[in-house]
Amino acid sequence: MKTFSLKIATPDGLKFDGAAVSFLCRTAYGDVEILAGHTDFIAPVKPGTVVLKTETETRAAAAAGGLLSVKKGEVTFVPTTFEYADEIDLERAKAAKEKAEAAMKNATDARELDLAQAKLSRALSRISAAGK
Amino acid sequence: MANASMKDIKARIKSVSGTMQITKAMELVATSKLRRAKERAEASKPYLCAVTDAMRHVLSTSDARKSVWAMPHDGKRLLLIVIAGDRGLAGGYNSNIFRLAASLACGYELTVLPVGHRAVEYYKHRNVPLFTEKFSTVATLGVGDCFSIATLCTQTFAEKQFDRVAVVYTKFASMMTQIPSSYELLPLPLPAEGKEEPLYESEDIDELLLTLSTDYIGGVLSGTVAESLASESGARRAAMNAANKNAEEMLDGLTLHYNQARQAVITQEITEIVSGAEAL
Numbered sequence: 074m075k076t077f078s079l080k081i082a083t084p085d086g087l088k089f090d091g092a093a094v095s096f097l098c099r100t101a102y103g104d105v106e107i108l109a110g111h112t113d114f115i116a117p118v119k120p121g122t123v124v125l126k127t128e129t130e131t132r133a134a135a136a137a138g139g140l141l142s143v144k145k146g147e148v149t150f151v152p153t154t155f156e157y158a159d160e161i162d163l164e165r166a167k168a169a170k171e172k173a174e175a176a177m178k179n180a181t182d183a184r185e186l187d188l189a190q191a192k193l194s195r196a197l198s199r200i201s202a203a204g205k
Numbered sequence: 206m207a208n209a210s211m212k213d214i215k216a217r218i219k220s221v222s223g224t225m226q227i228t229k230a231m232e233l234v235a236t237s238k239l240r241r242a243k244e245r246a247e248a249s250k251p252y253l254c255a256v257t258d259a260m261r262h263v264l265s266t267s268d269a270r271k272s273v274w275a276m277p278h279d280g281k282r283l284l285l286i287v288i289a290g291d292r293g294l295a296g297g298y299n300s301n302i303f304r305l306a307a308s309l310a311c312g313y314e315l316t317v318l319p320v321g322h323r324a325v326e327y328y329k330h331r332n333v334p335l336f337t338e339k340f341s342t343v344a345t346l347g348v349g350d351c352f353s354i355a356t357l358c359t360q361t362f363a364e365k366q367f368d369r370v371a372v373v374y375t376k377f378a379s380m381m382t383q384i385p386s387s388y389e390l391l392p393l394p395l396p397a398e399g400k401e402e403p404l405y406e407s408e409d410i411d412e413l414l415l416t417l418s419t420d421y422i423g424g425v426l427s428g429t430v431a432e433s434l435a436s437e438s439g440a441r442r443a444a445m446n447a448a449n450k451n452a453e454e455m456l457d458g459l460t461l462h463y464n465q466a467r468q469a470v471i472t473q474e475i476t477e478i479v480s481g482a483e484a485l
Contacts, residue, residue, distance in 0.1 A: 080251070080255065082251040082252040082254075082255045083252055084248075084249050084252050084348045084351070084423070084424060084427040084428075085248055085249070085348065086248030086249070086251070086252075087248075087251050090251075101412065101413075101416075115259065115262070115263065115413070116413075117413055117416035117417070118416075138352075138416070139416070139420055140416065140417060142259045142262070144262070149255045149258070151252055151255045151256050151420065151424075153348075153352060153420065153423065
């Protein structure tokens with residue numbers, strides 16, 4: 074399989090730096106799967122599941138926020154949060170989901186609602202990634 | 206000092222060595238904290254590089270210049286994020302930061318977002334308006350908090366509450382040198398010329414730039430907070446090291462004086478006994 078160089082950097086450190094076969098993530102325009110030889114591209118990223126395929130393994134992860142960019146065949150993914158499926162604390166994500174749902178019900182203004190919604194979508198993306 | 210009694214000198218020696226115990230302990234603590242802070246600062250570097258790169262690329266396209274995030278405002282209201290320490294006893298660490306902040310704010314109407322208890326106290330004392338005190342403890346400020354600050358910055362900038370947003374922090378150059386530095390956050394710093402082809406649907410530029418500028422500011426903040434923490438520990442370690450050396454010197458001098466005073470007492474007693482015996 075043809076590979077491309079992929080770098081995943083978060084504020085906590087590099088999560089992946091090497092050759093990948095395919096990389097799927099949820100951008101603001103919908104799910105996008107990057108393969109080798111992709112044209113130059115830049116897009117904001119929404120909370121969702123990320124699937125990363127290398128020549129030896131396939132790993133799922135939950136990511137939120139940030140940016141996906143392809144420049145001259147080099148793919149850079151800079152999410153605010155990024156956790157591989159096996160690192161996700163499912164109990165914590167479920168608790169966060171319930172808390173966010175409660176906060177949405179009690180939200181008094183648009184800003185609170187936005188915040189709660191963002192929290193909920195992050196919790197949901199973690200829960201769905203953990204199941205993969 | 207030469208005439209001081211043995212008892213006085215002994216008390217001085219005791220107090221100096223007590224202080225030395227404290228400074229020694231603080232030096233050890235700062236050294237171990239420094240290692241952790243340095244690791245964190247290094248971990249956040251690739252992220253900052255990648256975001257800055259993407260940012261430069263998007264901003265070099267021509268329509269990015271017209272976006273709300275990049276257009277310079279006319280006013281003179283400055284929001285300055287000042288990252289100082291929670292505690293003193295770190296040499297010139299805190300005062301250097303405040304000096305740089307003052308020179309940046311020259312000619313501007315200043316509002317401060319203090320990070321670190323020292324910054325809160327300093328600006329409160331000088332009656333500078335504080336934007337929020339929610340982020341006063343720098344030691345526990347996480348990545349999430351940095352992104353909350355970033356969201357606050359972009360929101361208030363878009364609502365035209367401020368005309369310029371910048372951050373002052375201490376750059377960690379090496380274990381011995383820490384340099385107070387600053388980053389311009391908003392309006393987004395534009396590269397000199399715009400010639401790159403846009404890689405996105407052009408109507409998305411504002412959404413793209415909103416995500417990007419929040420990420421950029423959040424990334425810069427988490428990087429600068431990590432560097433500042435490393436610098437604070439570095440500065441404290443150096444200050445405590447100097448204090449230890451001073452204490453050692455003082456102890457040497459005091460011990461010498463103590464021995465001299467003791468010898469003088471012995472000599473005097475012998476003289477008294479001898480002259481007493483002669484008198485008999």
